[in-house]
Amino acid sequence: MDREQLMGYVRNQMPERRWLHTQGVMETAVRLAKQYGADPEKAELAALLHDLAKYWPIDKQREMVRVHGLYPDMLDYDDVLLHAHVGAYVAKTELGIEDEEVLDAIRFHTSGREEMTLLDKVICLADYIEPGREFPGVDGIRRLAERSLEEALIAGFDSTIRYLIAQGKKIYPLTVLTRNSLIDQLRGQ
Numbered sequence: 001m002d003r004e005q006l007m008g009y010v011r012n013q014m015p016e017r018r019w020l021h022t023q024g025v026m027e028t029a030v031r032l033a034k035q036y037g038a039d040p041e042k043a044e045l046a047a048l049l050h051d052l053a054k055y056w057p058i059d060k061q062r063e064m065v066r067v068h069g070l071y072p073d074m075l076d077y078d079d080v081l082l083h084a085h086v087g088a089y090v091a092k093t094e095l096g097i098e099d100e101e102v103l104d105a106i107r108f109h110t111s112g113r114e115e116m117t118l119l120d121k122v123i124c125l126a127d128y129i130e131p132g133r134e135f136p137g138v139d140g141i142r143r144l145a146e147r148s149l150e151e152a153l154i155a156g157f158d159s160t161i162r163y164l165i166a167q168g169k170k171i172y173p174l175t176v177l178t179r180n181s182l183i184d185q186l187r188g189q
């Protein structure tokens with residue numbers, strides 16, 4: 001599929017407000033990629049595809065994670081985590097995306113992972129700060145994004161972890177490991 005076909009495909013998978021979010025993530029990811037030296041084309045592609053499975057029925061997502069062995073430990077946590085792995089799987093097997101860097105950035109855009117690549121960081125942060133986002137603290141994260149990907153991402157994960165604690169929800173541990181790893185990176189370890 002070419003870029004226009006992929007845009008049409010993704011747009012058909014989601015309601016209009018999520019398509020606006022996707023476009024916001026694309027613009028922000030390209031800007032961050034240029035600012036921090038990642039590949040803007042890969043950033044735009046990963047951003048376009050990152051939420052493609054977000055509105056797929058949860059039963060279908062759970063089934064795909066089980067059947068295809070996509071990070072099955074996620075099945076014990078919030079279902080919202082699944083769409084990232086399902087999206088990467090669909091991008092690879094149905095949309096012909098072969099670039100593993102792009103696929104990983106889709107795969108880990110919600111949870112993060114230890115030793116995130118530059119592209120992973122760009123997509124994850126763009127998802128937090130695209131212009132349509134309005135959660136408490138988002139402007140502070142936007143300001144941090146002007147000087148440090150890592151500081152901004154830590155603030156983003158802090159906000160997610162605080163939210164999960166306030167809701168009494170379980171925290172998928174990879175996000176905690178991701179945050180620890182980003183703190184080590186900031187300290188130059």
Ligand SMILES: Nc1ncnc2c1ncn2[C@@H]1O[C@H](COP(=O)(O)OP(=O)(O)O)[C@@H](O)[C@H]1O
Binds near residue numbers: 077110160172174
């Ligand atoms: N480590 C985690 N453990 C459990 N749930 C998480 C974790 N990280 C993120 N989430 C859930 O995922 C949501 C964010 O997912 P995301 O794909 O960015 O959705 P949206 O784009 O709608 O904000 C958080 O609000 C939280 O509910």
